[in-house]
Amino acid sequence: MSTPLLELRNVTKIFGSKGNPTVALDDMTLALDENVPKIITVAGESGSGKTTMGMLLLGFYEPTWGQVLFRGRPLSKLKGADLFQFRREIQAVFQDPFAVYNPFYKVDNLLSIPIKNFKLAHSSSEARELMEGALERVGLRPEETLGRYPHQLSGGQRQRIAVARALLLKPKLLITDEPVSMVDASLRSTILKALRGLNQESGTPIFYITHDLTTAYHISDYIIILYRGSVMEAGNVDTIIRNPKHPYTQLLVSSIPWPDPDLAWGGGEEMIQSSQVAFQVITGCRFAPRCPYRMDICDTKPPSLFSLERDHAAACYLYRDNESVVREELASVFVEA
Amino acid sequence: MSAPLLQIKNLKVYYYVEAGAVKAVDNVSFDLDPGIKMGLVGESGSGKSTMALAMMRMIKPPGRIEDGQVILGGTDLVGLTVEQMRQTKLRKLAMIPQGAMNALNPVMRIDKQLIDGMLDHGVIMSKEERTARIAELLDMVDLAPKVAKMYPHELSGGMQQRVTVAQSISMEPDLIIADEPTSALDVVIQRQVMATLNRLQEQFGLSIVLIGHDMGLMAQSVDRLAVMYAGRMMEIGETRDMFREPLHPYTQLLIESLPVLENKGKFQGIPGITPSLLDPPSGCVFHTRCPKAWDLCSEKIPPFTEVQPGRWVACHLHTA
Numbered sequence: 235m236s237t238p239l240l241e242l243r244n245v246t247k248i249f250g251s252k253g254n255p256t257v258a259l260d261d262m263t264l265a266l267d268e269n270v271p272k273i274i275t276v277a278g279e280s281g282s283g284k285t286t287m288g289m290l291l292l293g294f295y296e297p298t299w300g301q302v303l304f305r306g307r308p309l310s311k312l313k314g315a316d317l318f319q320f321r322r323e324i325q326a327v328f329q330d331p332f333a334v335y336n337p338f339y340k341v342d343n344l345l346s347i348p349i350k351n352f353k354l355a356h357s358s359s360e361a362r363e364l365m366e367g368a369l370e371r372v373g374l375r376p377e378e379t380l381g382r383y384p385h386q387l388s389g390g391q392r393q394r395i396a397v398a399r400a401l402l403l404k405p406k407l408l409i410t411d412e413p414v415s416m417v418d419a420s421l422r423s424t425i426l427k428a429l430r431g432l433n434q435e436s437g438t439p440i441f442y443i444t445h446d447l448t449t450a451y452h453i454s455d456y457i458i459i460l461y462r463g464s465v466m467e468a469g470n471v472d473t474i475i476r477n478p479k480h481p482y483t484q485l486l487v488s489s490i491p492w493p494d495p496d497l498a499w500g501g502g503e504e505m506i507q508s509s510q511v512a513f514q515v516i517t518g519c520r521f522a523p524r525c526p527y528r529m530d531i532c533d534t535k536p537p538s539l540f541s542l543e544r545d546h547a548a549a550c551y552l553y554r555d556n557e558s559v560v561r562e563e564l565a566s567v568f569v570e571a
Numbered sequence: 572m573s574a575p576l577l578q579i580k581n582l583k584v585y586y587y588v589e590a591g592a593v594k595a596v597d598n599v600s601f602d603l604d605p606g607i608k609m610g611l612v613g614e615s616g617s618g619k620s621t622m623a624l625a626m627m628r629m630i631k632p633p634g635r636i637e638d639g640q641v642i643l644g645g646t647d648l649v650g651l652t653v654e655q656m657r658q659t660k661l662r663k664l665a666m667i668p669q670g671a672m673n674a675l676n677p678v679m680r681i682d683k684q685l686i687d688g689m690l691d692h693g694v695i696m697s698k699e700e701r702t703a704r705i706a707e708l709l710d711m712v713d714l715a716p717k718v719a720k721m722y723p724h725e726l727s728g729g730m731q732q733r734v735t736v737a738q739s740i741s742m743e744p745d746l747i748i749a750d751e752p753t754s755a756l757d758v759v760i761q762r763q764v765m766a767t768l769n770r771l772q773e774q775f776g777l778s779i780v781l782i783g784h785d786m787g788l789m790a791q792s793v794d795r796l797a798v799m800y801a802g803r804m805m806e807i808g809e810t811r812d813m814f815r816e817p818l819h820p821y822t823q824l825l826i827e828s829l830p831v832l833e834n835k836g837k838f839q840g841i842p843g844i845t846p847s848l849l850d851p852p853s854g855c856v857f858h859t860r861c862p863k864a865w866d867l868c869s870e871k872i873p874p875f876t877e878v879q880p881g882r883w884v885a886c887h888l889h890t891a
Contacts, residue, residue, distance in 0.1 A: 279757035418614040423838035491787035493829040
């Protein structure tokens, strides 16, 4: 097996003081391979650690324990040309289409600066061509976008320019954190289409972080469900949305507001009411205090991931008779079944 | 048939900027019956939040209610003085804000914030009555009694939003306007807050105007649905009918663009961009993006017409 592009190895991230620590991500191991051009979603509620995971992968946070590796080398030790390569090969699209722009500069800057820094063009006309090409690929008309200031464009247009910027650099991996949560419903599909297009045409893997299971279901191949820093369930997105096995995933899926009045919210009422459990020290399964199927074993230690099918695993003692998946091989559930 | 609780008649709200008048709400009319939950949806810039502010008489300069009436229980709110309006708020209608974290005072305990409105409206309560009322309000929104002595930062987003729900019902108004109350929350918490709101709605027979852009949430929670586009009302009807058989091409495209379980991987947006409200297109505002537009659409504004009982639409396809 080749060295993965980007890898979390037993990564734990703790915020807060010694007296009052918050474990944002608990012993996470995940390898992202550039040769597997899939879209992997990480989903969970606020405080599940999904954004922390993205920040660690991008090198914005240092892990408390464990290592983040880029092509087998620790991210925090990268220097010079290696760091430059990392900055080019790993691209990101963030949540807020307003905050990534400097309001005093034309939006062209977002595209021309990477062209300049990474020396993608030899002349200004070539640079212009690159910019126009990238914009067209995300469904924007260059003549309507270039030369404008951020406030003259809609949120959807701005977010698509951010995607265009990522395209320009031909990344090996794209990390997107809630790219459509601040965009109107009618524009969401355009942005998701642009992302899906990048994935299919260039074979770029995408790491899609979201709390929205509807878009996750539509765009991704695989999904990881996080709860308070731990993986609850992982595998094929169709299987998990249609037939969730972990009680937490069942609650999440039953709470999706599908845009269909005949498909009513239902199930999991008992878990809904008990969500106000204070943040307490939990020795066993993170979800146990809210779980209707809680057993004695759940409080002893966190369950490992139990294999359900070839591309589906759940961290729940209900399935303890199944074979467990080795932590290091979380990515192994993301293989073509 | 009972009289409508709320009647909006030909409401126009313009914002005066250097370049001219931005027609944020342009000639909008609709009725709302008592005890009904109505959803008001639209893209950013469609005028849905301006509608909420206009109903609360909270439009600030350079904005102005240009024309029209907001009749609540027989009284035209647009004609009230500032003091009369202050008396009406909370007692007759209340608003649940979008971001609870910005709506609560960070340095005031929850108990004080809950009854501040009541005290301001001159409700006289003894110390015991206050404590009892606070406990009652917290109980109504499923919050533990100990929350009374806490500060907003000690509560989660969902709990904070529930405090604002408790505030809004503290004087038992007839109408609650909720501006995207759950847009900052996760699906599970969103469902909890909506469940609380629904229970209170049934308990007190409230009317609710739920403003938002999440059609999924609307499908799950409102009785009637109103669709706005570029400051104008496009269509109103029963939620089920609107989803099953949308009449206006805009509503049709909006519903088709939604991700449902069956059509995985299909991404269909609405082509084109929303028009400038400074200089809206002639005729129907949607004709520039409408796949079914013909000559008449750019010439004449389609009248907002009741095509079936309770079903209103502004489109030449259905009214010409």
